[in-house]
Amino acid sequence: MSAKKPRQKMPEQNPIDRITNFKEVPLGFNDEMAKLEASRCLQCAEPKCVNGCPVNVDIPRFIKFILENNLRGGIESIKEFNILPAICGRVCPQEVQCEKECVLGKKGDPIAIGALERYLADWEYQHQIKACPDCQPPNYIKVAVIGAGPAGLTCAADLAKMGYAVTIFEAFHKGGGVLVYGIPEFRLPKDIVKEEIETLKMLGVKISYNKIIGKILLIEDLREMSFEAFFISVGAGLPLIHKMPGLNLNGVLTANEFLTRTNLMKAYQFPEYDTPIQIGKIMTVIGGGNVALDSARVALRLGAEKVILVYRRSEIEMPARREEYLHAKAEGIEFQFLTNPIKIIGNENGDVSKLKCIKMELAEPDESGRRRPIPINNSEFYIETDTVILALGTRANPVLTKSIPELKLTKYGYIETDENGKTNIKDIFAGGDIVTGSATVISAMGSGRKAGKVIDEYLKLKHKKIIRYFFH
Amino acid sequence: MPFKIINKKLLGKSGTLFEMVLETPLIAKKAFAGHFILLRNDEKGERFPLTIADYDAEEGTITIVFQVVGKSTKQLSRMKIGEKILDVVGPLGNKIHSEKYEHPIIVIGGGVGIASAYPQVRELKKIGNEVITIIGARTKDLLFWVEKLMLISDKLIITTNDGSEGIKGFVTNPLKEILKDKKVSFVIAIGPLIMMKNVVLTTNGEGELPWVKTYVSLNTIMVDGTGMCGGCRFPTKLGEINFACVDGPDVDGHVVDFDNLMKRANRYTSQEKISADRYEHQCKCENRLKE
Numbered sequence: 086m087s088a089k090k091p092r093q094k095m096p097e098q099n100p101i102d103r104i105t106n107f108k109e110v111p112l113g114f115n116d117e118m119a120k121l122e123a124s125r126c127l128q129c130a131e132p133k134c135v136n137g138c139p140v141n142v143d144i145p146r147f148i149k150f151i152l153e154n155n156l157r158g159g160i161e162s163i164k165e166f167n168i169l170p171a172i173c174g175r176v177c178p179q180e181v182q183c184e185k186e187c188v189l190g191k192k193g194d195p196i197a198i199g200a201l202e203r204y205l206a207d208w209e210y211q212h213q214i215k216a217c218p219d220c221q222p223p224n225y226i227k228v229a230v231i232g233a234g235p236a237g238l239t240c241a242a243d244l245a246k247m248g249y250a251v252t253i254f255e256a257f258h259k260g261g262g263v264l265v266y267g268i269p270e271f272r273l274p275k276d277i278v279k280e281e282i283e284t285l286k287m288l289g290v291k292i293s294y295n296k297i298i299g300k301i302l303l304i305e306d307l308r309e310m311s312f313e314a315f316f317i318s319v320g321a322g323l324p325l326i327h328k329m330p331g332l333n334l335n336g337v338l339t340a341n342e343f344l345t346r347t348n349l350m351k352a353y354q355f356p357e358y359d360t361p362i363q364i365g366k367i368m369t370v371i372g373g374g375n376v377a378l379d380s381a382r383v384a385l386r387l388g389a390e391k392v393i394l395v396y397r398r399s400e401i402e403m404p405a406r407r408e409e410y411l412h413a414k415a416e417g418i419e420f421q422f423l424t425n426p427i428k429i430i431g432n433e434n435g436d437v438s439k440l441k442c443i444k445m446e447l448a449e450p451d452e453s454g455r456r457r458p459i460p461i462n463n464s465e466f467y468i469e470t471d472t473v474i475l476a477l478g479t480r481a482n483p484v485l486t487k488s489i490p491e492l493k494l495t496k497y498g499y500i501e502t503d504e505n506g507k508t509n510i511k512d513i514f515a516g517g518d519i520v521t522g523s524a525t526v527i528s529a530m531g532s533g534r535k536a537g538k539v540i541d542e543y544l545k546l547k548h549k550k551i552i553r554y555f556f557h
Numbered sequence: 558m559p560f561k562i563i564n565k566k567l568l569g570k571s572g573t574l575f576e577m578v579l580e581t582p583l584i585a586k587k588a589f590a591g592h593f594i595l596l597r598n599d600e601k602g603e604r605f606p607l608t609i610a611d612y613d614a615e616e617g618t619i620t621i622v623f624q625v626v627g628k629s630t631k632q633l634s635r636m637k638i639g640e641k642i643l644d645v646v647g648p649l650g651n652k653i654h655s656e657k658y659e660h661p662i663i664v665i666g667g668g669v670g671i672a673s674a675y676p677q678v679r680e681l682k683k684i685g686n687e688v689i690t691i692i693g694a695r696t697k698d699l700l701f702w703v704e705k706l707m708l709i710s711d712k713l714i715i716t717t718n719d720g721s722e723g724i725k726g727f728v729t730n731p732l733k734e735i736l737k738d739k740k741v742s743f744v745i746a747i748g749p750l751i752m753m754k755n756v757v758l759t760t761n762g763e764g765e766l767p768w769v770k771t772y773v774s775l776n777t778i779m780v781d782g783t784g785m786c787g788g789c790r791f792p793t794k795l796g797e798i799n800f801a802c803v804d805g806p807d808v809d810g811h812v813v814d815f816d817n818l819m820k821r822a823n824r825y826t827s828q829e830k831i832s833a834d835r836y837e838h839q840c841k842c843e844n845r846l847k848e
Binding site: 091103256257258294295297300301302322323324326328332333335336339340341342345346351356357358359360361362363434437481482484506 | 562583584587597601602604628631646648649694696730744781783784785786787790791792796798803814817820821823824825828829831832834835840
């Protein structure tokens with residue numbers, strides 16, 4: 086019977102209004118919707134959804150708490166597994182993780198797990214309740230986490246709960262990594278990230294900002310400061326810039342620069358905030374991932390008259406989340422699929438004026454499993470545009486790894502680890518995008534959790550040995 | 558943890574050049590010639606780069622020198638001793654290669670770049686190089702650190718565009734004279750893009766003078782300073798895309814496309830003006846309120 090109830094649809098800011106502001110697009114469930122949605126859950130004896138979650142949140146349990154009207158119990162039960170539920174409820178690709186495994190999805194729509202997770206987290210925030218998991222007594226063993234993105238925050242929280250004295254070193258002046266510089270306000274309000282980081286501080290985690298490890302302090306310096314283990318979670322922050330004529334014209338910028346200026350530096354509030362941003366009339370974004378969509382939607386909100394997204398494959402191959410694609414489409418972003426840019430053309434002032442493209446068609450699948458795009462002869466055409474944003478992916482940033490020459494890297498500069506985040510150096514562990522290349526927030530969190538466990542094992546063993554040495 | 562201003566003074570007689578000493582113990586420990594920092598004045602501020610013009614690990618301080626050009630530098634110039642700058646990140650960029658070279662080295666500093674030239678001269682001199690320093694400014698009121706540089710250089714040559722002090726004209730005039738009859742190991746040029754471009758044109762071996770290895774110090778627009786934003790990218794004549802923040806700031810001047818860089822340097826000019834005018838207006842209002 087329960088399966089017959091329709092999946093509750095989250096209310097949204099309507100497209101005409103939302104393209105004029107940076108406020109959040111999905112507005113969240115109200116109490117009634119949350120109850121209705123929760124009542125659809127079959128409470129499976131062997132829930133598949135839990136396996137679909139990279140940090141194995143006990144999903145049926147928190148849904149049951151909602152039904153029982155015990156929202157506090159619900160949020161506490163999530164936080165046993167996931168310290169950042171307000172973030173995950175918003176940006177996790179649930180459709181390919183927990184919700185994909187939901188039994189209801191076989192015949193109809195799966196439970197809206199992400200929306201319910203967000204509902205509980207928002208309830209906690211609105212009621213200023215800080216559900217804080219219990220901590221072990223402090224053991225005064227110092228651990229350094231490098232990078233305050235999702236992997237680092239999770240690892241730090243887990244270790245703090247185990248009693249370790251954790252310090253996170255962050256290059257920027259704010260914590261959150263990609264959550265603050267990459268994902269825009271309308272998809273993830275920055276107050277929420279701030280709030281989740283406050284939870285970490287309640288656990289006793291220290292955050293040291295403006296510290297680029299590898300420059301101001303080396304791992305060696307940190308060892309001298311009596312840090313005993315290191316978790317490297319510096320992300321994959323360097324933009325991939327494909328060589329194309331015209332790349333250095335004014336009006337061509339990376340999505341990293343465009344989004345960092347807007348999100349972290351708040352250029353959308355210029356001149357109230359000092360950081361400027363170029364706003365074009367017709368802005369073109371190259372790429373098909375979430376970062377490309379974020380850039381396009383930011384461009385629209387900044388006041389571009391028209392925003393075009395150019396992607397060399399077709400709609401189906403887009404790596405972006407479907408939900409975000411639909412949002413972007415509703416907002417009026419123009420999509421040019423099967424189109425590959427080949428040259429950026431400028432005017433006499435050195436500003437972008439046109440983008441030369443070629444039409445593509447799909448051939449047999451390549452190593453990524455997606456059908457390979459190939460150019461169609463004599464199909465070149467021009468897009469009139471004054472801004473070109475490159476959202477073609479990222480790669481590893483070598484600033485830190487270069488300062489640890491003995492650390493084993495892959496040929497692309499990512500850190501080589503086992504499945505738990507162990508590197509070839511016994512006190513150094515790593516996780517998140519600096520190991521996997523760019524992936525999702527939740528998978529980074531999953532790697533932070535795994536590494537937390539092995540760091541604990543490593544330190545316990547080390548200290549046991551020290552105790553043995555002294556007492557025997 | 559904000560960063561305290563330990564000392565501040567006006568440089569030269571123009572009223573637009575400032576020297577500031579900042580309390581930054583960790584940065585001071587690692588700082589070396591060639592390094593720079595990124596600053597953010599306050600919560601609403603932008604991140605902007607400045608060269609570390611001096612450093613003292615024991616005192617735990619670094620020195621910056623800046624000229625008031627826009628809102629952020631104007632605001633910084635109004636901060637008082639004892640006040641704090643919200644964010645200082647560094648040391649960023651690569652340090653210079655300080656080795657003993659066979660022939661003399663020419664270090665050229667133009668405008669506010671005179672300050673950046675100072676630590677380079679000092680470090681190169683410290684390990685036994687012969688260093689000829691050339692400094693240049695529009696007019697004598699914009700000159701500074703002349704005595705400081707005289708003390709550490711084997712020879713100091715001063716040029717001003719208007720001839721109000723030293724040789725009249727550009728830094729390239731004495732440079733040409735030296736290169737005519739002296740073999741030098743390399744030239745370092747730090748200053749406005751147009752000056753560095755002219756230095757490179759002098760040493761590229763295409764005129765009457767021989768080719769000389771030349772480093773230029775790029776001070777481009779940047780956001781993060783770690784290679785993330787790509788805003789500081791510059792094309793090289795070898796077809797590579799380099800980043801001033803992580804591949805520089807000192808780079809091989811002969812591969813830099815200066816014309817492109819000059820255009821790129823102006824890409825936020827109109828917004829910068831809005832910001833500066835707005836700040837000027839706010840300052841005036843504040844002053845009026847005080848009266």
